Amino acid sequence: DSGVTQTPKHLITATGQRVTLRCSPRSGDLSVYWYQQSLDQGLQFLIQYYNGEERAKGNILERFSAQQFPDLHSELNLSSLELGDSALYFCASSGDSGGSGPPLHFGNGTRLTVT
């Protein structure tokens, strides 16, 4: 058990809808990362937060947004969903700001299916 909790485990929704994925990092970790995993694209880095502030941005679409709250949990919001957004969304956490690429602790992911 990594200590990173993601909810929900599965999400099925229709195109055009909006969903929110939630992540609680490992106790004591200040950094939260979001990754998208699909068969064709592999693991794609979306965004990182450190202690409430955005630290790095990757291949995140404008329809997607995220935030980290004062209690350090994070939410990833996906809107105007398209079929191609169907994927596994992972949250990971680390203890430091991530500047040198620290080891990450992953949750078990949220499987999003857009129909």
Added chain:
Amino acid sequence: SQQGEEDPQALSIQEGENATMNCSYKTSINNLQWYRQNSGRGLVHLILIRSNEREKHSGRLRVTLDTSKKSSSLLITASRAADTASYFCATGGSNYKLTFGKGTLLTVNP
């Protein structure tokens, strides 16, 4: 875009044999890490090797790093059926993000 590229894409061996997976990358790195992913589950960190290190061991795992060739290898000795999983290399730079390859699917047959 992916930084690391694992080779082979898939590997099937018998229990007790050794498994070797390779990773190549393109830009300078601070460290290189290997992760394991069981089907549909989250990734688990296995080992981290810094750019100034050449070899590292952890239990049945041995990782090498050749920064001149921009490549790394992961050796799993005396493999077990429970080692069946996808293995990913990930490169850590100074840009706060860890970049993953597409992985090697290892199947260990009992």
